[in-house]
Amino acid sequence: MTKQKKHVISMLVEDQPGVLTRIAGMFARRGFNIDTITVGKTTKKGISKMVITVIGDDATLEQVEKQVNKLIDTIKVMEMPEDKSVIRELCLVKVSISNKKAKEEILRYTKIYKTKIVDITQKYVTAELIGTPAKIDAFIDLMKQFGIKEVSRTGVTAVSRS
Amino acid sequence: MNGAKAIVETLLKQGVDVTFGFPGGAVIPLFDAYLNYKGKIKNILVRHEQGAAHAAEGYARASGKVGVCIATSGPGATNLVTGIMDAYMDSVPIIAFGGQVPTSLIGNDAFQESDMMGITLPITKHNFQVRNPNQMSPIIMKSFKIALEGRPGPVYIDLPKDTQVGEVTEPLPREVTIQGFQPTLKPNPVQIERAAEAIVNAERPLFLIGHGVEISNASEELAELVNLTKIPVTTTFMAKGAFDEYSPLSLGTVGMHGRKIANYATVNTDLLITIGCRFSDRITGNLKTYAENAKVIHADIDPAEIGKNVKVDIPIVGDAKNTIMGLTSELKKMKIKEKTKWTKEIKKYKACCDTCVKEKPSKRIHPKDVMLELNDILKPDDIVVTGVGQHQMFAGHFIKRSKPRTFISSGGAGTMGFGFPASIGAKVAKPDVNVFLIDGDGSFQMTIQELGTVKEGNIKVIPIIMNNSYLGMVRQWLELFSDKRYSEVYLGTTPDFVKVAEAYGLKGIRVKKKEELASALKRAVKNDCTTVIDVQIEEESNILPMLPPGGNVKDAFGGCMVAPGKFFEDD
Numbered sequence: 001m002t003k004q005k006k007h008v009i010s011m012l013v014e015d016q017p018g019v020l021t022r023i024a025g026m027f028a029r030r031g032f033n034i035d036t037i038t039v040g041k042t043t044k045k046g047i048s049k050m051v052i053t054v055i056g057d058d059a060t061l062e063q064v065e066k067q068v069n070k071l072i073d074t075i076k077v078m079e080m081p082e083d084k085s086v087i088r089e090l091c092l093v094k095v096s097i098s099n100k101k102a103k104e105e106i107l108r109y110t111k112i113y114k115t116k117i118v119d120i121t122q123k124y125v126t127a128e129l130i131g132t133p134a135k136i137d138a139f140i141d142l143m144k145q146f147g148i149k150e151v152s153r154t155g156v157t158a159v160s161r162s
Numbered sequence: 163m164n165g166a167k168a169i170v171e172t173l174l175k176q177g178v179d180v181t182f183g184f185p186g187g188a189v190i191p192l193f194d195a196y197l198n199y200k201g202k203i204k205n206i207l208v209r210h211e212q213g214a215a216h217a218a219e220g221y222a223r224a225s226g227k228v229g230v231c232i233a234t235s236g237p238g239a240t241n242l243v244t245g246i247m248d249a250y251m252d253s254v255p256i257i258a259f260g261g262q263v264p265t266s267l268i269g270n271d272a273f274q275e276s277d278m279m280g281i282t283l284p285i286t287k288h289n290f291q292v293r294n295p296n297q298m299s300p301i302i303m304k305s306f307k308i309a310l311e312g313r314p315g316p317v318y319i320d321l322p323k324d325t326q327v328g329e330v331t332e333p334l335p336r337e338v339t340i341q342g343f344q345p346t347l348k349p350n351p352v353q354i355e356r357a358a359e360a361i362v363n364a365e366r367p368l369f370l371i372g373h374g375v376e377i378s379n380a381s382e383e384l385a386e387l388v389n390l391t392k393i394p395v396t397t398t399f400m401a402k403g404a405f406d407e408y409s410p411l412s413l414g415t416v417g418m419h420g421r422k423i424a425n426y427a428t429v430n431t432d433l434l435i436t437i438g439c440r441f442s443d444r445i446t447g448n449l450k451t452y453a454e455n456a457k458v459i460h461a462d463i464d465p466a467e468i469g470k471n472v473k474v475d476i477p478i479v480g481d482a483k484n485t486i487m488g489l490t491s492e493l494k495k496m497k498i499k500e501k502t503k504w505t506k507e508i509k510k511y512k513a514c515c516d517t518c519v520k521e522k523p524s525k526r527i528h529p530k531d532v533m534l535e536l537n538d539i540l541k542p543d544d545i546v547v548t549g550v551g552q553h554q555m556f557a558g559h560f561i562k563r564s565k566p567r568t569f570i571s572s573g574g575a576g577t578m579g580f581g582f583p584a585s586i587g588a589k590v591a592k593p594d595v596n597v598f599l600i601d602g603d604g605s606f607q608m609t610i611q612e613l614g615t616v617k618e619g620n621i622k623v624i625p626i627i628m629n630n631s632y633l634g635m636v637r638q639w640l641e642l643f644s645d646k647r648y649s650e651v652y653l654g655t656t657p658d659f660v661k662v663a664e665a666y667g668l669k670g671i672r673v674k675k676k677e678e679l680a681s682a683l684k685r686a687v688k689n690d691c692t693t694v695i696d697v698q699i700e701e702e703s704n705i706l707p708m709l710p711p712g713g714n715v716k717d718a719f720g721g722c723m724v725a726p727g728k729f730f731e732d733d
Contacts, residue, residue, distance in 0.1 A: 014342060017291070022283055029284050059469075066466035072288040072308055075342045 002057035008080040014073045015048045036155030051157045080158040087158040091136045094126045096147035165295035166195035166326040172302040182206045182217040186234020188261025191326035209611040213583040215245020218256045220587025223570045228255045235261040236274030246316045247285040251574025255314035264324040287315030295328040303338045312345025313464040349480030357459045358492035364433035366504040367393045373400035374438020378482035381566045387490045392500040396424040400573040403563035417445035418709045419555035423515040426729040429716045437461045438482040441471040451714045461485045526700045533560035535679040544596045549581030549605030552634035555705045557600045579608025585623040599625040603656045613666040616692045624686045625694045630701045631656045663694040670694045
């Protein structure tokens with residue numbers, strides 16, 4: 001099997017009813033593996049931006065781009081390679097505070113990772129982290145030892161560097 | 163004017179003067195509007211909405227214009243789905259209108275409501291739901307553009323009843339633009355040059371011509387290119403007629419049930435010049451070995467097809483006509499010589515193919531005899547439409563066509579029941595030629611109700627039913643690959659099609675002996691109404707040779723193959 005990688009693809013689409021369903025449906029129909037999907041407004045009225053992380057080899061990536069381009073609602077498709085783009089994701093992690101020592105350690109780690117504490121109760125602390133998917137993966141991994149109560153990730157968004 | 167009138171006005175502006183449809187509550191306003199446009203637009207009233215969809219397809223395939231079908235909401239619209247999917251698979255430009263419940267009731271599980279937008283998402287080039295009457299005309303105009311331009315395909319338009327009844331307050335647009343839709347029509351001259359060079363240097367080149375050439379109306383240009391290069395031509399099943407099959411350079415159709423010489427050429431070519439073809443599994447078999455000894459030039463208007471199935475050495479994105487003209491003008495500048503060693507070899511084997519082995523004598527008529535008899539009376543402009551199954555493949559194999567858009571068949575979807583309504587659409591598009599339908603008794607029964615349509619609509623087609631009470635193609639597979647474990651392939655008592663035709667007020671002829679075929683065909687052509695010819699054929703005949711499903715092209719077997727994998731005596 002050829003090399004399966006994560007590819008980030010960004011697309012400008014016309015903000016018509018059902019455009020998200022249309023694109024996600026096309027991915028499903030063609031058997032493309034969606035890892036994350038985000039969509040939001042742009043500065044142009046009636047045009048949205050979708051960013052999709054797809055898992056596959058180079059041949060798959062080429063087909064994905066071509067098939068997305070075929071859709072009438074699609075205006076532009078761009079590949080976002082890691083070295084040529086700024087890629088970010090937002091994550092909220094709710095961690096259990098079992099004792100005072102754990103609480104201190106959690107707060108120390110959040111400082112190192114430059115995470116914001118957005119909520120704290122008797123039982124839990126909730127951290128907000130914005131970074132590359134790799135950084136978020138690492139932070140979540142670190143928090144596992146304390147007991148993660150809940151995680152919510154937005155999926156990746158990206159802009160090109162040029 | 164209300165939304166319904168806006169629909170008719172826009173259709174007229176787009177050059178539509180006939181639609182195929184069936185009414186219902188949700189489209190009462192639309193069909194009401196037709197009464198105000200008598201003499202300008204007409205609807206052919208079908209007997210099942212599936213018939214409307216396939217008729218629109220037949221119309222589009224025969225004429226190159228957009229075919230229009232109309233159904234009411236709920237079950238009416240869902241009955242269009244098979245036809246829409248069929249059009250999607252074969253790149254046929256149709257617009258399917260489906261009535262819908264009023265916008266205020268959408269999502270409420272109202273009477274005869276169904277989510278046709280959701281249902282048709284994966285089987286249309288695009289779909290629209292009209293939300294207010296002012297959107298009606300611009301949406302229809304955009305739909306025509308989308309259906310016709312680039313690679314054609316079906317567009318579905320959902321028409322909530324209140325948008326048909328409501329008043330249009332803005333003037334109808336003169337033209338529309340679609341931001342995300344700019345198909346590449348002109349091929350890159352660099353790629354044309356590369357392709358031309360490869361053609362000049364090839365020793366055993368072969369043209370593989372697909373449906374795209376027919377869609378692009380490029381048959382004349384193709385004939386000129388072939389005449390200049392003297393390179394043999396094979397077509398896909400879908401492109402039968404795109405190149406004159408009577409030409410000495412024509413190898414007939416290629417693929418699973420294609421001509422032996424065509425598949426032989428594919429295996430032995432060193433340069434596959436592919437234009438307007440999507441390399442369906444029906445012609446490639448196992449992709450790992452397909453054309454493994456050849457460089458591949460792939461020219462198509464849809465960039466997504468290039469490299470999708472077959473690895474391509476020289477890709478060319480563009481309209482087939484432009485590509486062919488580009489190649490011709492480039493090759494005229496270079497010195498192209500005929501590859502006489504290759505063409506001699508091909509012509510020698512083709513001669514063998516043309517004098518096919520006779521079938522064993524049989525009690526009933528052999529399908530091949532029907533095809534050859536029909537071939538004798540066919541005029542170049544006549545249209546042959548088929549259903550799906552063995553009869554379809556016999557037709558593809560033995561009938562010869564010399565002009566484009568004269569062989570109409572459901573290739574990609576393989577929809578049984580396509581034939582009869584499609585032949586109706588084709589006849590409406592081309593009233594001055596004879597339209598013959600080759601159908602199976604299984605396929606014909608799926609849309610037999612359209613006999614009512616031809617009677618009332620005064621539409622004359624000539625259905626030739628290959629009647630053997632079997633689901634022939636499936637039976638063949640069970641015989642060849644499952645040790646004759648026949649399961650659910652015997653249809654049993656087939657109705658007396660002559661009596662059925664007469665019950666509809668039409669005519670019927672039964673043919674039991676080979677000698678009766680010619681006179682039956684002549685009589686049906688002479689009659690002034692549709693005449694159903696019920697031909698009692700061999701129960702268990704097979705259409706061979708065949709490519710093993712998913713197997714290698716070079717492992718073709720059966721029929722006139724010397725042995726599995728051996729095409730000719732001294733190859």
